[in-house]
Structure formats: structure tokens, C-alpha cells
Amino acid sequence: xxxxxxxxxxxxxxxxxxxxxxxxxxxxxxxxxxxxxxxxxxxxxxxxxxxxxxxxxxxxxxxxxxxxxxxxxxxxxxxxxxxxxxxxxxxxxxxxxxxxxxxxxxxxxxxxxxxxxxxxxxxxxxxxxxxxxxxxxxxxxxxxxxxxxxxxxxxxxxxxxxxxxxxxxxxxxxxxxxxxxxxxxxxxxxxxxxx
Amino acid sequence: xxxxxxxxxxxxxxxxxxxxxxxxxxxxxxxxxxxxxxxxxxxxxxxxxxxxxxxxxxxxxxxxxxxxxxxxxxxxxxxxxxxxxxxxxxxxxxxxxxxxxxxxxxxxxxxxxxxxxxxxxxxxxxxxxxxxxxxxxxxxxxxxxxxxxxxxxxxxxxxxxxxxxxxxxxxxxxxxxxxxxxxxxxxxxxxxxxxxxxxxxxxxxxxxxxxxxxxxxxxxxxxxxxxxxxxxxxxxxxxxxxxxxxxxxxxxxxxxxxxxxxxxxxxxxxxxxxxxxxxxxxxxxxxxxxxxxxxxxxxxxxxxxxxxxxxxxxxxxxxxxxxxxxxxxxxxxxxxxxxxxxxxxxxxxxxxxxxxxxxxxxxxxxxxxxxxxxxxxxxxxxxxxxxxxxxxxxxxxxxxxxxxxxxxxxxxxxxxxxxxxxxxxxxxxxxxxxxxxxxxxxxxxxxxxxxxxxxxxxxxxxxxxxxxxxxxxxxxxxxxxxxxxxxxxxxxxxxxxxxxxxxxxxxxxxxxxxxxxxxxxxxxxxxxxxxxxxxxxxxxxxxxxxxxxxxxxxxxxxxxxxxxxxxxxxxxxxxxxxxxxxxxxxxxxxxxxxxxxxxxxxxxxxxxxxxxxxxxxxxxxxxxxxxxxxxxxxxxxxxxxxxxxxxxxxxxxxxxxxxxxxxxxxxxxxxxxxxxxxxxxxxxxxxxxxxxxxxxxxxxxxxxxxxxxxxxxxxxxxxxxxxxxxxxxxxxxxxxxxxxxxxxxxxxxxxxxxxxx
Numbered sequence: 001x002x003x004x005x006x007x008x009x010x011x012x013x014x015x016x017x018x019x020x021x022x023x024x025x026x027x028x029x030x031x032x033x034x035x036x037x038x039x040x041x042x043x044x045x046x047x048x049x050x051x052x053x054x055x056x057x058x059x060x061x062x063x064x065x066x067x068x069x070x071x072x073x074x075x076x077x078x079x080x081x082x083x084x085x086x087x088x089x090x091x092x093x094x095x096x097x098x099x100x101x102x103x104x105x106x107x108x109x110x111x112x113x114x115x116x117x118x119x120x121x122x123x124x125x126x127x128x129x130x131x132x133x134x135x136x137x138x139x140x141x142x143x144x145x146x147x148x149x150x151x152x153x154x155x156x157x158x159x160x161x162x163x164x165x166x167x168x169x170x171x172x173x174x175x176x177x178x179x180x181x182x183x184x185x186x187x188x189x190x191x192x193x194x195x
Numbered sequence: 196x197x198x199x200x201x202x203x204x205x206x207x208x209x210x211x212x213x214x215x216x217x218x219x220x221x222x223x224x225x226x227x228x229x230x231x232x233x234x235x236x237x238x239x240x241x242x243x244x245x246x247x248x249x250x251x252x253x254x255x256x257x258x259x260x261x262x263x264x265x266x267x268x269x270x271x272x273x274x275x276x277x278x279x280x281x282x283x284x285x286x287x288x289x290x291x292x293x294x295x296x297x298x299x300x301x302x303x304x305x306x307x308x309x310x311x312x313x314x315x316x317x318x319x320x321x322x323x324x325x326x327x328x329x330x331x332x333x334x335x336x337x338x339x340x341x342x343x344x345x346x347x348x349x350x351x352x353x354x355x356x357x358x359x360x361x362x363x364x365x366x367x368x369x370x371x372x373x374x375x376x377x378x379x380x381x382x383x384x385x386x387x388x389x390x391x392x393x394x395x396x397x398x399x400x401x402x403x404x405x406x407x408x409x410x411x412x413x414x415x416x417x418x419x420x421x422x423x424x425x426x427x428x429x430x431x432x433x434x435x436x437x438x439x440x441x442x443x444x445x446x447x448x449x450x451x452x453x454x455x456x457x458x459x460x461x462x463x464x465x466x467x468x469x470x471x472x473x474x475x476x477x478x479x480x481x482x483x484x485x486x487x488x489x490x491x492x493x494x495x496x497x498x499x500x501x502x503x504x505x506x507x508x509x510x511x512x513x514x515x516x517x518x519x520x521x522x523x524x525x526x527x528x529x530x531x532x533x534x535x536x537x538x539x540x541x542x543x544x545x546x547x548x549x550x551x552x553x554x555x556x557x558x559x560x561x562x563x564x565x566x567x568x569x570x571x572x573x574x575x576x577x578x579x580x581x582x583x584x585x586x587x588x589x590x591x592x593x594x595x596x597x598x599x600x601x602x603x604x605x606x607x608x609x610x611x612x613x614x615x616x617x618x619x620x621x622x623x624x625x626x627x628x629x630x631x632x633x634x635x636x637x638x639x640x641x642x643x644x645x646x647x648x649x650x651x652x653x654x655x656x657x658x659x660x661x662x663x664x665x666x667x668x669x670x671x672x673x674x675x676x677x678x679x680x681x682x683x684x685x686x687x688x689x690x691x692x693x694x695x696x697x698x699x700x701x702x703x704x705x706x707x708x709x710x711x712x713x714x715x716x717x718x719x720x721x722x723x724x725x726x727x728x729x730x731x732x733x734x735x736x737x738x739x740x741x742x743x744x745x746x747x748x749x750x751x752x753x754x755x756x757x758x759x760x761x762x763x764x765x766x767x768x769x770x771x772x773x774x775x776x777x778x779x780x781x782x783x784x785x786x787x788x789x790x791x792x793x794x795x796x797x798x799x800x801x802x803x804x805x806x807x808x809x810x811x812x813x814x815x816x817x818x819x820x821x822x823x824x825x826x827x828x829x830x831x832x833x834x835x836x837x838x839x840x841x842x843x844x845x846x847x848x849x850x851x852x853x854x855x856x857x858x859x860x861x862x863x864x865x866x867x868x869x870x871x872x873x874x875x876x877x878x879x880x881x882x883x884x885x886x887x888x889x890x891x892x893x894x895x896x897x898x899x900x901x902x903x904x905x906x907x908x909x910x911x912x913x914x915x916x917x918x919x920x921x922x923x924x925x926x927x928x929x930x931x932x933x934x935x936x937x938x939x940x941x942x943x944x945x946x947x948x949x950x951x952x
Binding site: 043045046079082084085086087088090093095096098099101102103105121122124126127129130132154156 | 302304306307327347353354355356357358399401423424443445446447466467542585782804807808809811829
């Protein structure tokens with residue numbers, strides 16, 4: 001048998017609710033004043049995998065290995081407007097692997113097989129090596145290791161690949177462990193941009 | 196009388212021949228001997244004022260297909276994207292007039308360029324292997340097709356990725372090409388196309404972009420070639436495969452084998468394949484065998500696109516490392532010298548003539564003339580002749596005329612000084628660029644002259660001279676503090692109008708007299724990051740995500756917000772009726788009209804899709820002609836754009852040692868213009884101010900150790916007398932420098948950062 005709430009109970013609940021709201025607002029204010037506004041983002045211009053221009057160097061894989069999540073919140077992103085859509089994409093294929101009878105590398109670069117390759121547009125069956133190919137990141141597999149970003153360099157690559165933090169996955173830690181590890185300080189909090 | 200006339204004719208001929216010592220055709224890929232060397236002499240070792248004269252320009256589709264030149268005619272392959280027609284074009288070398296064009300309907304999609312191959316010409320026929328691997332023999336006089344061979348149908352050739360890049364080898368009676376599919380190489384009768392021999396392809400090696408090279412190895416004339424599976428040699432007489440050096444190459448082989456004598460062949464390629472020197476010799480049984488003499492990893496040395504040139508028992512080529520260093524290698528593969536700290540050539544091409552290397556910067560289109568020697572990198576001259584990146588097409592030289600191309604055009608320049616120089620403006624029009632040209636007088640320091648078309652030659656100066664020409668510090672305007680007209684935390688932007696100095700930082704604008712006395716102040720909505728004064732006197736303040744526009748007295752006139760286009764505004768300028776906004780967020784300059792309506796982006800079309808701004812700061816200045824000079828710190832250069840966004844030219848390069856270069860990760864950071872067109876820039880890391888003349892020659896360095904070492908992105912402005920005002924971003928001072936007599940200026944011309952009254 002429940003008792004009817006008293007006037008005192010109602011006022012007490014209201015006061016506690018107001019206090020919680022106030023604390024939340026104060027927290028948000030402090031966070032903003034403390035420079036914590038905005039989600040973590042990667043400045044692609046600073047990312048070492050984007051900047052390194054030499055084939056043969058090792059990729060920095062700290063985005064994949066430093067995140068507190070089991071599968072990092074960082075993903076590779078392919079800018080399709082920039083992508084060369086090549087037959088032999090050095091970010092997709094392990095170009096050092098053995099060649100098949102068509103001269104295509106038999107191995108893939110991505111250790112998690114997270115890039116999907118498919119022909120697009122008009123297909124010229126007489127010339128399959130010059131059809132366009134679309135390279136899409138399978139975000140359920142990608143862990144943001146950056147191997148493909150490092151490989152997408154001229155002359156075959158056009159630097160169309162970059163790493164991004166996925167907001168829906170990122171837990172937005174105050175002290176992001178990847179930011180702590182990043183050798184180029186490419187991580188920073190910035191207001192989310194729509195473009 | 197008749198004999199006198201004849202004698203005069205002979206004398207005239209002799210004089211003419213004496214002046215033009217020797218001329219050659221360039222009938223095929225890498226020249227008459229397929230070695231990248233022209234035997235012409237009498238070429239200019241120093242170019243005239245404004246650089247070599249541009250004789251003609253013709254549009255070309257995107258690609259790298261270079262010309263072959265025979266008997267005063269230029270032949271090259273091209274593509275008409277609108278009509279979807281593959282073209283072979285024939286122009287006169289003298290004036291670029293088109294004599295004929297061969298057309299064939301063909302659908303070719305851009306795939307890192309479209310055309311790649313160089314025709315071979317014997318005066319009677321033109322041979323081209325088109326992007327889809329159809330081999331054409333054309334009448335050299337008319338362009339009529341004489342015969343053709345479809346390699347896909349005939350040999351089951353697989354067209355390589357990025358289309359065909361192979362250039363046919365022409366011999367007295369035959370033409371030799373690699374085909375892949377059913378045959379490795381084939382020799383075809385020039386007149387009929389009938390097969391003379393074929394090399395069976397039991398291993399099914401695919402067609403590569405490599406071109407066949409003639410060589411004599413082990414006393415036997417051979418044709419050497421390279422596939423993804425390694426270099427090989429076949430007997431020229433019958434096409435028998437004599438040897439194959441098994442070595443895996445990756446993705447594509449664009450270079451060709453280089454025979455260097457002593458039965459050795461050097462092969463280099465990209466995509467981590469490195470380089471290898473192979474010795475080919477007969478064994479006891481008389482069979483040819485190959486063995487590795489040495490190998491080079493990619494970290495040691497390789498070339499990705501172009502084949503080295505053998506000269507004076509050394510190999511010369513643009514290496515892949517460090518953005519393309521031109522390198523002299525000995526025949527053991529050791530680098531004797533490189534262009535490090537002096538020039539970076541990307542994947543640019545090169546040729547050798549008259550003791551000089553002509554080398555193109557693949558990322559910029561700058562042509563550099565180098566002394567061919569085995570002791571040191573020595574530059575003789577340079578000129579900005581082409582533009583854009585991917586300037587990778589080979590060059591061609593014949594009769595003192597150099598034909599070269601970028602992704603949109605082919606040009607012919609006079610490198611023998613046979614014709615009188617034109618004005619820079621005329622040449623600029625011909626090239627579609629405003630003159631960006633080489634200095635005119637000799638000097639040991641690499642120099643670039645950047646002039647407006649109307650400008651006359653500028654005086655040259657060596658770095659040592661430049662450093663003697665000084666500026667002296669005349670005062671500091673101390674603006675740090677909590678009081679009125681002082682900055683507590685940040686001093687970000689400067690601008691000058693008339694006798695007033697505008698400064699922004701924190702959330703205020705402070706207007707000083709040029710002597711440093713505070714005139715007035717007002718608040719801004721957000722911390723100011725840039726300031727500029729419009730021709731009508733309005734004060735534009737850049738802030739995060741918005742622009743505030745004030746009247747001269749500080750009354751707010753308008754606020755522009757563009758959520759999609761204003762990230763962080765760090766520079767503002769005016770070009771005619773346009774307002775230019777430097778947006779760090781998207782690394783470009785936004786052009787708006789006076790009402791705040793967006794018009795276009797500038798700088799987004801670059802290879803990097805924007806300016807390279809690791810320091811998160813973008814600065815530019817507009818000259819009185821409306822040309823925009825942008826500091827592109829990640830690329831270590833100053834770039835010039837038209838107000839419509841066309842890249843007009845650039846100067847500057849990375850250097851930690853040469854004061855004329857830009858050091859560190861990202862410099863220069865800020866830029867201003869003086870009344871005589873001098874370009875004033877600031878640098879961070881070791882904060883300093885440098886002054887270049889309008890041509891890009893360093894004239895002065897100041898402030899080293901004079902600023903707080905933590906300063907970065909120090910804004911700079913110049914008044915009508917040429918005095919330089921620099922924001923010390925740590926001490927929150929404005930430091931004022933005045934030119935000494937060597938570079939002092941009259942007060943007759945307005946400063947560019949200062950708006951016109």
C-alpha cells in the first residue's frame with residue numbers, strides 16, 4: 001500500500017531536479033571554458049601517415065593501438081572525389097606480393113581486409129585494367145591503422161585516404177589516449193564542421 | 196658576278212653554321228640515340244632577360260605524351276575529350292602551326308592522365324602505340340594511316356593499367372615494340388607492318404610501360420626491355436630470348452633499361468622496387484647469363500618515372516627520395532651529389548645537351564638549367580615556364596628549340612638565342628600566365644624573379660649582398676597590458692591605412708598612430724584573428740566562424756556568418772569589388788562580393804586540395820594589380836593567384852641553411868607587400884622577418900634573435916614609406932623596422948596592405 005506524496009516530498013524532488021540540472025549546466029560551462037568543447041578530431045594535414053611521402057616507411061598505427069576501445073574509434077575515409085579509382089590501388093593491394101597472371105598483386109595491404117573494391121561506370125571488357133574501381137572502407141572492420149593512408153601517395157595514389165574519428169564511436173575521453181600518443185599532435189578538440 | 200654571289204652564299208652559310216654549331220632531330224623517345232642526350236651545341240648557358248623566349252604554345256589534353264621532332268616537324272599524340280577522338284598531331288617546329296591531325300574515335304577516361312607515349316619518326320612514317328594498344332603507322336607528310344596492328348587482337352595483349360606508356364624503337368628497317376600476350380617483343384617491317392620476328396612469351400609476361408632499348412651485350416646486338424618480372428634481352432637479329440634477370444617489380448614499370456657499357460644494364464623503378472645493376476655475359480657453354488652486380492633499396496636510390504642519363508661515366512636522374520633530388524650516381528650506385536637543399540624535382544623529366552642538363556620540376560613546372568658535371572650541383576639558370584603539378588612529360592630538343600609540356604599545354608622555347616627576346620608581357624599572354632621568370636644576371640645563388648607583366652627587370656643580388664642590405668629596428672610599440680589599448684593575451688593581426696596602424700587580438704581592435712600612440716579602440720564580438728581595411732575605409736575583422744565589419748570609428752556595420760565556409764579566418768584582403776577571406780578550416784581563400792555573397796574558392800584546386808597549413812594559419816596579400824600572393828607554409832613557398840583563382844606562379848623552397856629558403860615544417864607564415872612591390876614575410880620556429888624583392892630575390896633578413904623565440908604566425912604590415920611592422924605574438928609588441936639606404940623607398944607609392952584612399 002503506497003502513501004500519497006506529501007507537499008514536502010514534491011518540493012524536495014523538484015529541488016533535487018533543479019540542482020541536478022544546474023550541476024549539469026555548470027559542468028558543460030566548465031568544460032567549454034576549459035577548452036574541452038567539441039569532439040576529438042584528427043588534423044589530416046598533421047597526421048604522419050598523410051605527410052610521409054616515401055614508400056617503404058612504416059605507418060604510424062597508434063590510432064589503432066592507443067584507443068581505449070577494443071576496436072578503435074578511428075576509421076580510414078576515402079575521399080571519392082579525390083580518388084584516382086585505379087586498377088592497381090597501392091592502398092588496396094600489397095604491391096610487394098607475388099603477381100598473378102594479369103600482373104595484379106595477389107595480396108592485400110589491409111591486414112583486416114577492410115577495403116572493398118569493385119568496378120564502377122562503363123566497363124570496357126577489352127581493357128579491364130583501365131576501368132574505374134571504387135574503393136570503400138568497411139567500417140565494421142577498419143581499425144584506423146593508417147596503412148592505406150600511408151600507401152595512397154603519388155604517382156599511383158592521390159592522397160585521397162585519411163583518418164577520421166567517428167563521433168558515434170568515440171567516447172570523448174577528457175584525456176584521449178590517442179591524442180596522448182600521437183607523435184604529431186594531430187588530435188585536437190574542434191567544433192564539428194558540417195563541410 | 197655570279198661567282199661572287201655564290202661565294203657570298205657559301206660565306207653566309209658558313210657563318211650561319213658557325214653560329215648554330217650543330218642541330219639534330221629528336222625522332223623518338225630519348226632522342227636520336229635513345230640516351231636522353233642531344234648532340235646539339237651552341238645553346239645558351241644563360242638565358243636572356245625574362246628567360247627563354249616562348250615561340251609557341253598549343254593546348255594539349257591531360258597527359259605526359261611528349262613530342263618527336265623530325266625535319267622541322269613536331270609529332271605528338273593527343274586526345275580530344277569532347278569528340279572522344281585519339282589524335283596524332285603534326286606541327287611546324289618554327290611556329291607551332293598545325294599541319295595535320297590524325298583522328299580515331301576512342302573512349303579514353305582520364306586515368307592519372309590519358310596520353311603517355313612518344314611517337315617514332317623516320318621522315319617517311321610516324322609510328323605510335325595509342326593508349327589502347329593499337330599500333331599506327333602514319334604517313335609523316337599527310338597523317339594518312341598506312342597500316343595498323345591491334346595488339347589486343349593480334350597478340351592477346353593486356354592493355355596495362357594507366358594505358359600504354361611504351362614508346363616504339365625505330366631502326367633502319369624495322370620498328371620494335373614489347374607486346375606481352377603471345378609475344379614478348381616483335382619486330383615489324385616499317386613499310387608494311389609485317390612481322391619480321393617475334394619472341395615467344397612462354398611465361399606470359401604482361402606488357403609494361405617500359406620502352407625497348409638497343410644495346411650490345413657480350414658482343415651481340417640486343418634489344419633490352421623490362422616487365423614486372425624483370426629485365427631481359429633478345430637478339431636483334433632474330434628475336435631470340437637470350438637472357439632474363441628474374442626480379443619482381445611492383446605495380447608498374449615506367450622506366451627503361453639503361454645499358455652503361457661493360458655488358459652492364461641498370462634498371463630502376465618505383466613502388467619499392469629499388470634499383471639493380473645487372474651484368475650480362477656468356478657462360479662456358481655460350482649461353483647468356485645475368486648476374487646482379489649491386490642492388491639499391493628505395494631508401495638508397497631509385498627513379499620512378501624516368502630513365503637515368505649516362506654521362507661521363509656517371510648516371511644522372513631525378514631520384515624518388517626527398518621530393519625528387521636530381522642526383523649524380525657513380526656506376527657503383529653511390530650518390531656523388533644531389534640537389535638537396537637547393538631544388539626538388541618531384542617526378543620531373545630531364546635531358547642533356549651542350550654540357551647542360553635541362554631539368555623540370557615535376558610539381559611546379561619550373562625549368563632549371565644545370566651544369567653537367569660530376570663534382571657538384573651547379574645551377575646556371577631557371578625559369579617558370581609551365582605550371583601545375585604532374586609536369587612529368589619528357590622534353591624534346593631540336594634545332595635550338597626545346598619542346599616541353601604540362602597537363603594542359605605544350606610549349607616550344609628558344610634555348611639557342613636564335614630569336615630576339617619578346618617582352619615578358621607578350622610571353623605571359625602566350626603562356627597564359629603572368630611572367631614568373633628567371634633573373635637576368637649571373638650569380639651563384641638560385642634566384643627566381645617574380646614580376647608583374649608590366650614590370651621591368653629587377654636588380655639581382657646574391658644572398659651575401661642581400662644580407663648586407665639591412666633594415667634597422669626603429670621602435671617597439673608595447674601593447675601588452677590590461678589597460679585601454681593594450682592586449683592581455685593575444686595580438687593576432689595588423690593592417691595599415693594611411694597613417695594609422697590597426698591591431699587586433701583578444702576581443703578588440705586598437706588603432707595606433709604609426710608612432711605607436713593609441714588613437715581609439717573598440718570591442719569585437721569574438722577574439723580577432725585578422726584585420727584589414729577596405730578601400731571605403733571599413734574595417735574588416737576576422738574571427739572564428741565570422742567576419743565583423745566596422746566603420747572607421749568602430750561602429751558595427753555588418754556581421755557575415757557562413758557556417759559552411761568560415762572555419763577560422765586568419766587573413767582578409769580586397770581585390771576590386773571582391774572581398775577575400777583566408778579560411779584555415781578548409782585551407783583556402785574564399786572570394787565574396789561586397790554584399791557578402793560567396794563567389795568562389797581559391798587554392799582548393801591544388802594537388803593537396805588546399806594550402807598546406809600545418810601551423811593552422813593562412814595569410815595572403817593582394818597587390819595593386821589584384822594578384823594574390825599567398826604564403827603556403829607547408830610547401831615552403833609564396834604562390835601567386837589571379838583573383839579568379841588561377842595559379843600564376845610561385846617561388847621559394849625548403850632550406851634549413853640558405854636564408855633565401857624557408858626552414859622548418861612550415862614557413863613562411865605571414866606576408867605583406869611594400870610600396871615598391873617588395874615581399875615581406877615572417878617565419879616561426881626561429882622567428883625572423885625576410886624581405887624579397889618583387890622577383891623573389893632575398894634582400895634582407897631581420898629580427899633573428901630579436902623576437903621571443905616562441906613567436907609564431909607573426910602578422911606583418913608595411914607602411915607607405917616601406918617601414919615594416921611586425922607583431923611579436925609572445926611579448927605582445929609591435930616591432931618597427933626601417934630600411935637602410937640600400938633599400939629605402941620613396942613615399943610615392945601606397946603600401947599594398949594599406950588600402951587605396
